[in-house]
Amino acid sequence: MITFIQGVLLTLLAAITIAIVRQRNLFGVVILAGIYSFLIASVMMVLDAVDVAMTEASVGAGISTVVLLAALHLTGSREYPPAHAALLPLFVSAVTAGALIWGTAELPKFGVSHAPIHQNTAPKYIEDAAQHKMPPNMVTGVLADYRGYDTLGETTVIFTGGIGVMLIMRGRRRKSKGSDAKSKSRERSA
Amino acid sequence: MFIVATVAVLIALVLAVSRAILGPSVFDRVLAGNSVGTLAILLLAVLGFLTGRPEWLDIALTYCLLNIIGTLAVLKYFRYGDLAYDDEKEQP
Numbered sequence: 001m002i003t004f005i006q007g008v009l010l011t012l013l014a015a016i017t018i019a020i021v022r023q024r025n026l027f028g029v030v031i032l033a034g035i036y037s038f039l040i041a042s043v044m045m046v047l048d049a050v051d052v053a054m055t056e057a058s059v060g061a062g063i064s065t066v067v068l069l070a071a072l073h074l075t076g077s078r079e080y081p082p083a084h085a086a087l088l089p090l091f092v093s094a095v096t097a098g099a100l101i102w103g104t105a106e107l108p109k110f111g112v113s114h115a116p117i118h119q120n121t122a123p124k125y126i127e128d129a130a131q132h133k134m135p136p137n138m139v140t141g142v143l144a145d146y147r148g149y150d151t152l153g154e155t156t157v158i159f160t161g162g163i164g165v166m167l168i169m170r171g172r173r174r175k176s177k178g179s180d181a182k183s184k185s186r187e188r189s190a
Numbered sequence: 191m192f193i194v195a196t197v198a199v200l201i202a203l204v205l206a207v208s209r210a211i212l213g214p215s216v217f218d219r220v221l222a223g224n225s226v227g228t229l230a231i232l233l234l235a236v237l238g239f240l241t242g243r244p245e246w247l248d249i250a251l252t253y254c255l256l257n258i259i260g261t262l263a264v265l266k267y268f269r270y271g272d273l274a275y276d277d278e279k280e281q282p
Contacts, residue, residue: 001193001240005233008200012207019211027267031219034260035210038230041253045234050249061227062256066263073271 002046009043027077030068037061047110121146192240199236203229220264227257 016039020032037060044053108115125142135141143151206229210222231253238246 001196005196005200005237008204012203015211016207025216027216028213028219031216031223031264032210035207035223035226038227039207042230042233045237045246045249050246054249054252057230057253058256062259065260069263069267072267 006043006046009039009046013039013043024079024081025077026072026075026079029079030065030072033068034061034065037064192236195236196233196240199229199233203233220268223264224257224261227253227260231257 013036016032016036020029020036023029023032037056041053041057041060044050044056125146126138129138129141132141132145135144203226206222206225210219210226213219231250234246234253235250238244238250
């Protein structure tokens with residue numbers, strides 16, 4: 001049953017991708033890209049990766065749609081046909097896709113327990129978590145303690161990104177509205 | 191029973207996606223995109239029951255909220271042609 005659902009969803013994904021490439025109206029492209037995100041999120045869900053699916057749905061279908069629509073206001077919604085045939089990009093894409101598919105042939109089968117990723121450190125984490133006085137939740141122990149530096153790095157990246165977005169938004173508003181609107185917004189916040 | 195529901199949702203998904211691809215107008219695509227979002231939520235809920243994990247319903251609720259944000263952005267773009275449009279600014 002799961003294989004059947006997966007097959008239907010992946011077929012729809014391929015159809016949507018071809019439609020995105022052939023579509024000349026950029027507004028339609030944004031809508032189709034949102035549909036693509038919802039479908040790929042469903043595929044992730046069927047594969048049991050609910051957290052990845054959640055991220056894909058919020059970033060791909062939610063925020064990307066909003067940001068792309070805001071960009072459409074600046075660019076206009078018509079894409080002009082290319083002046084020449086895109087043979088070289090097609091060739092590069094085909095070669096890259098071939099290399100990637102060739103690379104997956106060596107990978108272990110999906111979900112098998114004797115894959116290399118389950119052999120090295122994971123059993124050690126599970127055995128030693130109690131001895132090392134880790135937090136009672138093993139996942140928390142791995143994320144916050146065994147891989148503490150990794151998590152710290154990720155958090156720093158997200159923090160920096162957030163600060164960057166806040167700085168850009170603040171500077172933009174001050175320039176476009178002027179001092180009158182600024183005092184008005186100050187009243188509203190007070 | 192859940193299998194029948196899943197198949198029905200998948201058929202509806204195929205119909206909605208084909209409408210989004212065929213067009214012909216942008217409004218068809220917007221409606222089809224909205225239905226695909228709703229059907230993805232339904233598929234998530236049914237899949238949870240199919241695999242014996244009804245806890246997925248919480249995630250389905252979060253998806254509903256995301257769907258509303260996207261639809262609101264699209265509608266505001268239709269109405270004003272600009273997402274940063276300020277209603278108070280136009281009044282004298």
